[in-house]
Amino acid sequence: MEITYAPLLLWLLVGHVIADFPLQPLSWVQDKARHRARSRLLVLHALIHGAVAAWVVAAFGGIYGGITAVGVLAALIFISISHYLIDLIKVTLLRQLQHVGGFLLDQGLHLLMLLLLWLFVTPNAYMLTAIAALPVTGWHIGLLALAYLLIYMPMGILIGQFLARWTPQMPPSAKADDDSLLRAGKQIGYLERTLILTFVLIGQLPAIGFYWRPNQSFALVIYAKVMTKCVPST
Structure with missing residues (x-):
């Protein structure tokens, strides 16, 4: 069969x-x-x-x-x-x-x-x-679609819930001011996961290092801005 x-x-x-x-x-x-x-x-x-x-x-x-x-x-x-x-x-x-x-x-x-x-x-x-013996048009396309879907909202929610206890709570006044900044960080996270998964799938693991090293500086800038809004002034 x-x-x-x-x-x-x-x-x-x-x-x-x-x-x-x-x-x-x-x-x-x-x-x-x-x-x-x-x-x-x-x-x-x-x-x-x-x-x-x-x-x-x-x-x-x-x-x-x-x-x-x-x-x-x-x-x-x-x-x-x-x-x-x-x-x-x-x-x-x-x-x-x-x-x-x-x-x-x-x-x-x-x-x-x-x-x-x-x-x-x-x-x-x-x-x-x-299942693993299925032709590319069946199993592999479905697995590829599932992989990209999982790295977006499900994985983002799971990571957010896991790190919730260490995430500083922003005051209401700061939340309104930095809503666009947080949305930008969310989109950057989507882009990062997309690129990393793509690099893994095409076998270009060294490219992850070349991408991640300069990107760390930008991510730290966003994190620093959010942290300054979370720490009350004295």
Whole structure:
């Protein structure tokens, strides 16, 4: 039997990252934390995840065949409900966990649900161990897309939560003044991660050193400016 369904798991992961980060504004996250079970945006967010998963399953079935309408409907219902319940648990029962622990547990549960969905809709799920043998147009393109998606918002959020205890809190007056500076630092972080991953993928590891050395000075300037705003004047 040919390996045709293994890339579906990877594209489900890509869809999850897109729906959970670029398609979820910060205001939605704050609304979920504030209103919890009463949050309409929590319901909308879960439905978006279900719709994205169903679209991925339907598109993949249209290309390779073997996936029925039941599988597409199962993706819509199962992912919508499971994502709603997991996010609801996160904003209620998991509020006491540290940010990093809660983030990793939340994402781990979501990935487990995607794996269960994949096992349900995939006729040859037992061939998961042979994913690495897939042609470039299947596995490798999906892995490349997932890698670039992960280094942006998910990795940025994880790093921010991990370093939160050592990050100085800016006074409200300074936050307004330095909002553009912080946004610039965020974009620089995106650019840095993009370049580093690209250098790694093309095998140009020495280029990372040539890029990083002069860039350190600019990063230190931004950090120094932020720190001066955080330290109260005497």
